[in-house]
Structure formats: structure tokens, C-alpha cells
Amino acid sequence: MADAKVIPFDDDRSRGGAQRPGRRRPGGRRGAAPEAAAEAAPAPVSALPGQQAVSQGRQGPEGGQGGRGPQEAAEAVPPQKGAPRGGGRPGEDSPQRAGGGWDRRVAGGLAFLRRRITGEYEVDEFGYDKELTDQVLMSLIRPFYEKYFRVEVKGVENIPAEGGALVVANHSGTLPLDGLMMQVAVHDHHPAGRHLRLLAADLVFMLPVVNELARKAGHTLACAEDAQALLERGEVVGVMPEGFKGIGKPFSERYKLQRFGRGGFVSTALRAGTPIVPCSIVGAEEIYPMIGNSKTLARLLGFPYFPITPTFPWLGPAGLVPLPTKWTIQFGEPIPTDGYPPEAAEDPMLMFNLTDQVREQIQHTLYKLLVQRRSVFF
Numbered sequence: 001m002a003d004a005k006v007i008p009f010d011d012d013r014s015r016g017g018a019q020r021p022g023r024r025r026p027g028g029r030r031g032a033a034p035e036a037a038a039e040a041a042p043a044p045v046s047a048l049p050g051q052q053a054v055s056q057g058r059q060g061p062e063g064g065q066g067g068r069g070p071q072e073a074a075e076a077v078p079p080q081k082g083a084p085r086g087g088g089r090p091g092e093d094s095p096q097r098a099g100g101g102w103d104r105r106v107a108g109g110l111a112f113l114r115r116r117i118t119g120e121y122e123v124d125e126f127g128y129d130k131e132l133t134d135q136v137l138m139s140l141i142r143p144f145y146e147k148y149f150r151v152e153v154k155g156v157e158n159i160p161a162e163g164g165a166l167v168v169a170n171h172s173g174t175l176p177l178d179g180l181m182m183q184v185a186v187h188d189h190h191p192a193g194r195h196l197r198l199l200a201a202d203l204v205f206m207l208p209v210v211n212e213l214a215r216k217a218g219h220t221l222a223c224a225e226d227a228q229a230l231l232e233r234g235e236v237v238g239v240m241p242e243g244f245k246g247i248g249k250p251f252s253e254r255y256k257l258q259r260f261g262r263g264g265f266v267s268t269a270l271r272a273g274t275p276i277v278p279c280s281i282v283g284a285e286e287i288y289p290m291i292g293n294s295k296t297l298a299r300l301l302g303f304p305y306f307p308i309t310p311t312f313p314w315l316g317p318a319g320l321v322p323l324p325t326k327w328t329i330q331f332g333e334p335i336p337t338d339g340y341p342p343e344a345a346e347d348p349m350l351m352f353n354l355t356d357q358v359r360e361q362i363q364h365t366l367y368k369l370l371v372q373r374r375s376v377f378f
Contacts, residue, residue, distance in 0.1 A: 126226070127215030128197070137217050138187055144177075145184045148324055149283060153185045155331040159277055161192040164231035165334065166269045167238040168358050169279035170257055170366065171246035174288035174307045176200075177322065178281050182238060183217070185329050197230050198238045199223075203304070224268050231272035238279075239265045241355075248293070248305040254285035255370060257363050263351035266337075266358070270345040275334035278358050280365035283327030286376050288312070325376050328369050332361055 112135060115121050123129050145151050159165055169182060179198050186196040199222035205211045220226045222239065230237050240246065241260040249258060269276050292308030312319030335358065344350055 126197075126218070126220045126230075128218040129216040130195070130218075133195070133217050134187075137213070138184060141180050141184050142188070145181055145188075148322075149181060149287075149327045151181055151185060151283075151327040151329060153189045153329050153331075155333075156185060156189045157191060158331045158334055159186065159190055159194060159236060160275065160334070161194075162234065164234050164272055164274035165236045165277055166227075166231060166265060166272075166274055167196065167236060167277045167279050167331070168265060168362070169238065169240050170255075170281055170362055171240035171242040172249070172254065172281070173247060173284035173322075174290050174309070175322075176204075176247055177287065178284040179238065179240065181284075181327060182279065182281065182329060186236065186238075194236050196238045197235050199227055199240075201243060224264055227265070227268045228272050231268065231274045241265055244304040248290070248307070250293070251285070251289040251291055255282070255366050257359055257366075260355050260359050263348075263355035266351045266354045267345045269337045270340055270351075270354075271342075273338040275336050275338075276354070276358055277334045278332040278361045278365070280330050280332070280362050280369060281327065282329075282366060282369040282373060283325045283376075286325045287322035289323075323377075326373070326378055328373070330365055330369060332365060335361075 112131070115131070121129065121131050159167065167182070167186075169178070172178060179200075183196045183198060186194055195218060197218045197220065200214055200219045201222055204214050204219065205221060220230070222243075227237055227239070241264075242258045243261070245258040249256075266276070288307060288309050290307045290309055294306040294308060298304065298306040309319065311321070335354070337354075340350070
């Protein structure tokens with residue numbers, strides 16, 4: 001037994017060249033002689049028929065591995081153009097990425113509906129519902145703003161980024177669409193994402209459906225108490241001092257400002273110490289060219305005027321569709337009021353001068369925008 005020959009398990013001479021991966025034994029020697037290492041070197045591995053293409057793709061110039069392991073060889077092969085990273089057909093996104101935006105929208109919509117049903121949303125003392133305004137009401141008005149009237153906004157950065165401000169604008173168009181477009185302009189284009197709280201006439205809050213929508217959108221009654229409360233809270237308040245005189249004026253007097261009342265908005269801004277931002281709107285005068293006013297129908301219906309246009313009431317409900325005019329809304333330089341003493345709000349001469357200054361600035365900007373306008377519709 002002393003002369004018996006030991007055949008190691010990893011010797012491939014008795015198996016026709018087939019090799020088994022070598023294993024390190026626990027008690028094996030690390031410092032083997034170079035001759036012994038060369039003698040025990042395994043023969044080259046022959047690829048199986050089904051793996052020949054893979055083996056050739058991993059071999060180096062001399063037919064070997066080129067000094068790379070299997071993982072390195074796989075990483076060295078560049079991915080094909082258009083092939084997805086996560087597996088799948090070329091040019092097709094993974095299921096996780098495809099439809100991810102829609103998933104978020106659906107989830108957000110369902111969460112919004114749940115809050116509306118359960119009543120888990122906030123409304124301030126004036127009835128303003130910020131969430132409903134941002135997600136629903138603005139989305140309904142925005143197509144008219146962007147696609148139909150193609151409103152161009154200038155100088156919106158003149159509205160302060162924080163604190164109260166009183167935006168004073170001209171009023172026109174037979175129906176008060178200019179206030180809604182101005183609200184979208186501030187909401188979508190102001191760098192600080194501010195919201196405009198409009199002061200509306202009594203008639204707005206007497207109509208059944210319009211009353212609720214106006215309250216939800218942040219509109220409130222055009223009175224000094226509500227306006228001052230909003231300004232002192234740091235809100236941006238919008239007012240159109242012309243009132244029904246501006247919105248219901250005939251087409252022949254378009255872009256001619258009417259009286260601004262007795263300057264009540266100036267007194268409110270002086271009490272709150274907030275700046276006054278003049279605003280000029282071009283394009284609203286032509287959406288419903290008012291060529292007549294039926295005072296009898298207006299008296300019967302309780303309206304301040306009953307407009308007669310080239311399309312209304314002759315075409316019925318179709319006559320209520322506004323003409324697709326091109327609009328421009330420009331916010332002017334703010335007029336500061338914080339430098340006046342508290343008793344300045346009771347000075348009638350000061351209120352008259354500031355009112356006239358705001359009116360002249362709006363009128364001058366209107367004329368300038370009309371000169372720059374190429375066409376009513378383009």
C-alpha cells in the first residue's frame with residue numbers, strides 16, 4: 001500500500017479534458033512551486049454548443065478572457081441603442097416609469113374627492129376655498145385665458161412678493177370676464193404665486209349659482225371693511241372702480257375710463273398702508289360690442305343694463321359666445337402709500353389727487369397698448 005498512486009479528484013486526465021471548478025481546501029498550501037503550478041494548470045475550456053456565441057463575445061483577441069471576469073466582460077459590452085435598462089423590448093419604458101404621472105394624477109384626484117366628501121378642507125371667513133380654486137376653478141378658466149383670448153401679461157412682478165397690495169384696473173366687456181382673466185394672470189404668472197382677491201358688486205352675490213362660485217374663488221363684497229381686512233392680512237386685492245359704468249358703457253366709448261367714484265379704494269389703501277398697483281386691460285372691450293341698452297328689460301329683470309350686441313339677443317344663447325379677441329394685461333409701477341400719516345385717509349384733497357394719478361396712469365397705458373396692438377384678434 002505504500003506504493004499506491006493517489007489520483008486527485010480535480011485531475012481531468014481521466015475524464016477526457018472535462019474540468020471542474022477548483023476548490024481551495026482548508027489545509028492547502030499557498031506557496032506551491034512554479035513548476036507544479038504550471039503542471040497542474042487546467043486545459044482550455046471548450047464552450048458548449050448553446051453558449052458558443054456568449055463565449056465568443058467574452059473572449060479577448062487571443063481567444064481567452066483577456067484578464068476580465070464574467071461580470072466585467074458583461075459590463076464591457078455596450079447596451080444596444082434603444083434597449084431599456086430594466087429589461088423589456090427595445091424602445092419601451094419600464095412599467096414603473098410608464099404611466100407614473102397618470103398614477104399620481106389619479107391618486108391626487110381621488111384624495112381631492114375624499115377631502116371634499118368628508119369635509120376635510122379649509123375655507124376662510126369670506127368663503128374662499130383655496131384648494132378648489134387652484135385645482136378646479138382655475139383649470140376651468142385657464143383654457144379661455146390661454147387658448148381663446150391668448151392673454152399676454154406684462155409687469156406682473158410689480159405686485160409685491162409679500163404683504164398686501166391693491167390692484168386697480170379698468171372695467172369693460174359687458175360681462176365681467178376681465179376680472180377673471182386678471183385673476184388667472186396673477187395666479188399663474190406672479191413669481192411668488194400670489195392669489196388675487198377681487199371685490200365684486202352686490203349683484204354678483206344675489207345670483208344663486210354665481211354667488212357660491214364667487215365666494216369659493218375668493219371674491220368678496222366691494223366694501224371698505226372687507227377690503228381693509230384683506231389688505232391688513234397681506235392679501236392682494238383687486239378692484240375696478242368704474243363698476244357698472246365701465247362694464248356697461250357703449251362700444252363707441254371703448255377704452256375711455258369712466259369716473260372712479262369718490263376715491264374709496266384710495267382711502268382703504270391709505271388706512272392699510274399698502275401700495276396701489278394700476279392695471280390696464282386691452283381686448284375686453286371688443287368681446288361683446290354693446291350697440292344698445294334696453295332699459296325697460298333691465299328694469300324688469302333688476303339689472304343695471306340689458307346689453308344689445310350684434311349677436312345678442314338675436315342669436316339666442318349663441319349670442320353669449322364672446323368674440324376671440326387678443327388680450328393684453330399690464331401691471332404698472334406701484335404707488336406707495338405707507339409714507340402718509342394715519343390721518344391722511346380722511347384728507348379729501350389727497351384722496352382726489354391719488355385717485356386722479358391712478359386713473360391717468362391706467363388711461364395712458366391703455367392708449368400706449370392700443371397703439372402697439374396690431375389687430376383686435378391677433
